[in-house]
Amino acid sequence: MRTFIALAANPDYPTLEDFGKDPIWISIIKAVGIFVLLMLGVLFGVWFERKLISRMQHRYGPNRAGKFGLLQSVADGLKMALKEDIFPRTVDKVLYFLSPVIIAVPAFLAFSIVPFGPMVTMFGERTPLQLTDLPVAVLLVLALASIGVYGIVLAGWASRSPYAVLGGLRSAAQVVSYEIAMALSFVAVFLVAGTLSTSEIVRAQSVGGTVSLFGMEFSTPSWFVIQLIPSFLIYVICMLGETNRVPFDLPEGEGELVGGFHTEYSSSLKFAMFMLAEYVNIFTVSALAITLFFGGWQAPWPISLWDGANTGYWPFLWFLLKMVIVFSFFVWVRASLPRIRYDQLMAFGWKVLIPLNLGWILLFATFRALRIDEGNRTLIMTMLAFVVLACFLIYMRFDIVAQRRKREQEAEVAAEFEELGNAPEAGGFPVPPLDLPHYHGVQRKEVSSGTH
Amino acid sequence: MSSYAPVIALFAIGVAVFAGALLVNRLLRPTHSTPDKLTTYECGVDPVGEGWAQSQVRYYVFTYLYVVFAVDAVFLFPWATVFARPGYGMTTLVEMFVFLGVIALGIVYAWRKRVLTWT
Numbered sequence: 001m002r003t004f005i006a007l008a009a010n011p012d013y014p015t016l017e018d019f020g021k022d023p024i025w026i027s028i029i030k031a032v033g034i035f036v037l038l039m040l041g042v043l044f045g046v047w048f049e050r051k052l053i054s055r056m057q058h059r060y061g062p063n064r065a066g067k068f069g070l071l072q073s074v075a076d077g078l079k080m081a082l083k084e085d086i087f088p089r090t091v092d093k094v095l096y097f098l099s100p101v102i103i104a105v106p107a108f109l110a111f112s113i114v115p116f117g118p119m120v121t122m123f124g125e126r127t128p129l130q131l132t133d134l135p136v137a138v139l140l141v142l143a144l145a146s147i148g149v150y151g152i153v154l155a156g157w158a159s160r161s162p163y164a165v166l167g168g169l170r171s172a173a174q175v176v177s178y179e180i181a182m183a184l185s186f187v188a189v190f191l192v193a194g195t196l197s198t199s200e201i202v203r204a205q206s207v208g209g210t211v212s213l214f215g216m217e218f219s220t221p222s223w224f225v226i227q228l229i230p231s232f233l234i235y236v237i238c239m240l241g242e243t244n245r246v247p248f249d250l251p252e253g254e255g256e257l258v259g260g261f262h263t264e265y266s267s268s269l270k271f272a273m274f275m276l277a278e279y280v281n282i283f284t285v286s287a288l289a290i291t292l293f294f295g296g297w298q299a300p301w302p303i304s305l306w307d308g309a310n311t312g313y314w315p316f317l318w319f320l321l322k323m324v325i326v327f328s329f330f331v332w333v334r335a336s337l338p339r340i341r342y343d344q345l346m347a348f349g350w351k352v353l354i355p356l357n358l359g360w361i362l363l364f365a366t367f368r369a370l371r372i373d374e375g376n377r378t379l380i381m382t383m384l385a386f387v388v389l390a391c392f393l394i395y396m397r398f399d400i401v402a403q404r405r406k407r408e409q410e411a412e413v414a415a416e417f418e419e420l421g422n423a424p425e426a427g428g429f430p431v432p433p434l435d436l437p438h439y440h441g442v443q444r445k446e447v448s449s450g451t452h
Numbered sequence: 453m454s455s456y457a458p459v460i461a462l463f464a465i466g467v468a469v470f471a472g473a474l475l476v477n478r479l480l481r482p483t484h485s486t487p488d489k490l491t492t493y494e495c496g497v498d499p500v501g502e503g504w505a506q507s508q509v510r511y512y513v514f515t516y517l518y519v520v521f522a523v524d525a526v527f528l529f530p531w532a533t534v535f536a537r538p539g540y541g542m543t544t545l546v547e548m549f550v551f552l553g554v555i556a557l558g559i560v561y562a563w564r565k566r567v568l569t570w571t
Contacts, residue, residue: 089491
């Protein structure tokens, strides 16, 4: 893979020094561009999701407004914008009004550090195809995701409706839990790339390294998704949890919470803003997945054979194609998986994802140290053995507890069966005895149910 | 610092667009409210009681745990960036083992106290 990528012309990678030097009008063009891109993305993303999930469920999906129903989202948006807006009498007016804005604005802001391409010439100015980049770019995304949680909690609280409060609390607890696992799954990426800046992480994925194993040189693939597959898998689960998507869409569990934190927002413009923020969040986590694990804007293998693949505005196209693929994955998951229970969701986040993540970070860091620090090999080997042993012991402990619990449960069920078999009325329910004679055979005249 | 200017520009655009949308919405939409319309929706039946239901305290405990681990992540990130540089290797590794050990104690404590168990 390394050789294939080396064939392509060396793209013009921006460095951190290239940012913050744009003239103000270039910055404004880029900012407006991102805004328009996301708005159009939401409009057609909703249409794409509905169309794709319809096909997966053997339906047609929207097909009335415009060709192929393409204008369906535009029609919905217009309706929401022109509809009567209801402020229920008891709500906290200020917070009720502000919380959609608190959710929507940070969602858009997170996109400012997403790299869409290399250095390009924009109206005669050489500039990176990315609004800005910071030494702490990925941290900025996590911080903005946390601000979005305020919007959720305040929307629930300000609505003064029990379902909305419960939905807001649930959603907040879920998002912060999965955010931790998400942040931990980034650590391995930073270990390899040595930076938090998104453009440099993309550059770190342009060439693979080499591993010498048993005296032979192997070249490792350049995209982090292969090298860091455990981190990537954890990230995929967390990005579903972080954006409140199926199978983790507990905040909107219709059966138990009506609409969750936005129950009291009748389908007005404010509701549209919640939906907008949700989709933009999906785009943000998709873009982050692409940037951190799928080589960012760099062309995938067959295309990268072409010399010009990673130059000019072409990478923007590869980036969008990757976005469509990741978004389709979201839809596919939504079509396939049922919603999980809330206690399972939290237990999975805290008891599985976070400990696994910590263990993987230690293991990976030790491997890295082994390759960097040749001198201290025995010491590092000892630590590696220690980590592996500790992981094994923890796993054994879990296994023993799980087995014991399973045996206890089985014994309990068996005891209950026996008790009910001996005395059917013991359970407290008026159950007729199992051997009660009530069937009188075919000789009796049958009474049809229709006459009664 | 000038790298942050575009973030502020995007923030300004975001606030302007959403504030503008809400303003236009206010001018264009019809308003015919009746007392019935203004009741809380809840689940479609007339609402009962105050509005704010009591809820479990454990949501609050989870946000506390979040603070612990968010700080943990904030310390992990700079560690990860300098890890591979010359002169850091071994010492940083051992230090991080100790640090993560202490953090892991936190989650084990919460676990033993049955904070993570939903009843």
